[in-house]
Amino acid sequence: MSSAITDKVEKLAEPIVSEAGLELVDIEFVKEGKNWFLRVFIDGPEGVDLDHCSTVSERLSEKLDQSDPIEQAYYLEVSSPGAERPLKKAEDITKAIGKNVHVATYAPIEDEKVFEGKLIGFDGETLTVEQKIKTRVSQVEIPYDKVSKARLAVIF
Numbered sequence: 831m832s833s834a835i836t837d838k839v840e841k842l843a844e845p846i847v848s849e850a851g852l853e854l855v856d857i858e859f860v861k862e863g864k865n866w867f868l869r870v871f872i873d874g875p876e877g878v879d880l881d882h883c884s885t886v887s888e889r890l891s892e893k894l895d896q897s898d899p900i901e902q903a904y905y906l907e908v909s910s911p912g913a914e915r916p917l918k919k920a921e922d923i924t925k926a927i928g929k930n931v932h933v934a935t936y937a938p939i940e941d942e943k944v945f946e947g948k949l950i951g952f953d954g955e956t957l958t959v960e961q962k963i964k965t966r967v968s969q970v971e972i973p974y975d976k977v978s979k980a981r982l983a984v985i986f
Contacts, residue, residue: 843857846889852873855873857869857871865904866905867905871916873911894906916979916981917931923974928948929949931946931957934979935977945972954974956972957971
């Protein structure tokens with residue numbers, strides 16, 4: 831059910847976000863305790879501020895009221911994806927080249943399922959991540975079709 835709702839909301843949100851010169855990063859529809867939350871994550875070239883979030887929230891709220899794709903009561907939240915932004919699409923991964931990433935895979939690669947390091951390459955089929963473990967630097971190649979989740983990473 832949640833996937834069908836997020837797909838409908840994406841169709842409503844995308845034109846609003848694009849018109850504001852921003853990017854729709856992700857949509858979540860989740861239950862926390864007894865409440866449902868519709869979370870819309872947006873970003874822009876220089877990030878987003880409260881005015882961006884407020885404008886998108888107001889316009890999206892109007893569209894949601896008109897089309898009413900969600901039966902139960904919920905809270906709408908529009909915000910930045912934060913420093914550890916999810917990388918959902920191939921183009922997100924391409925934009926992340928040169929940045930620190932956290933990548934989880936469906937199946938082990940070199941006996942590991944979680945990789946963290948600098949994304950040094952992506953050719954559309956394979957991500958190349960440079961990892962530093964203690965004093966050893968190594969590269970791992972991760973097939974894109976094996977990636978279960980990827981996000982930017984803040985590494986200290």
